[in-house]
Amino acid sequence: MSRVTLLDYGVGNTASVRRAFTRLGAEVDFTSDPERVAAADRILLPGVGAFAPARRRLAETGLDTALGHALARGARLLGLCLGFQLLFEESDEFGVTKGLGFLPGRIAGFGPGVRVPHIGWNQIARPRESLLFQGIPQGSYVYFVHSFRAEGMRGEDVAATCDYGGGFPAAVASGGVFGCQFHPEKSSDVGRVILKNFLGEGAAS
Numbered sequence: 001m002s003r004v005t006l007l008d009y010g011v012g013n014t015a016s017v018r019r020a021f022t023r024l025g026a027e028v029d030f031t032s033d034p035e036r037v038a039a040a041d042r043i044l045l046p047g048v049g050a051f052a053p054a055r056r057r058l059a060e061t062g063l064d065t066a067l068g069h070a071l072a073r074g075a076r077l078l079g080l081c082l083g084f085q086l087l088f089e090e091s092d093e094f095g096v097t098k099g100l101g102f103l104p105g106r107i108a109g110f111g112p113g114v115r116v117p118h119i120g121w122n123q124i125a126r127p128r129e130s131l132l133f134q135g136i137p138q139g140s141y142v143y144f145v146h147s148f149r150a151e152g153m154r155g156e157d158v159a160a161t162c163d164y165g166g167g168f169p170a171a172v173a174s175g176g177v178f179g180c181q182f183h184p185e186k187s188s189d190v191g192r193v194i195l196k197n198f199l200g201e202g203a204a205s
Contacts, residue, residue, distance in 0.1 A: 052097040125139065
């Protein structure tokens with residue numbers, strides 16, 4: 001049975017993520033223990049809400065350091081929604097807050113005149129092949145709920161894009177670090193394939 005470690009740091013609704021992996025037949029270790037996270041092979045960083053309190057909570061619990069140790073061992077990490085945003089160097093949501101820094105880039109608001117939050121189903125495009133999107137057709141729809149977006153990324157880290165008030169990165173893949181701005185656990189069959197791909201044994205890309 002596949003095993004995934006789901007971070008419990010008091011941010012967001014994790015029930016739907018747990019159900020999604022359970023339906024895939026995975027064993028879910030829902031934990032706030034840094035030692036278990038540091039030793040894990042497949043790690044989920046969920047999150048909804050504001051960037052700064054979530055980042056502060058990761059630091060207070062030592063989970064940020066544990067994630068770094070896990071990645072150094074060769075673990076695979078997937079950030080979802082706010083968890084995706086936390087992967088980057090900083091966010092300007094209500095003032096500048098340093099992120100985890102696993103990927104270059106920052107989180108910023110949408111441009112003037114763009115209605116936020118961006119809620120609902122939207123199409124994604126895949127500029128290159130990556131592990132997460134194996135078997136996912138171009139133009140597939142996934143479910144978004146967010147008011148901020150990533151910018152300043154390396155092009156080679158972008159695994160999928162979306163257009164809402166202009167193009168923005170919808171997913172990232174760099175070594176063992178993956179992230180989805182959208183909610184795969186709420187994205188029907190496409191989301192199930194993405195989560196299954198994350199659990200798979202193929203090489204990270």
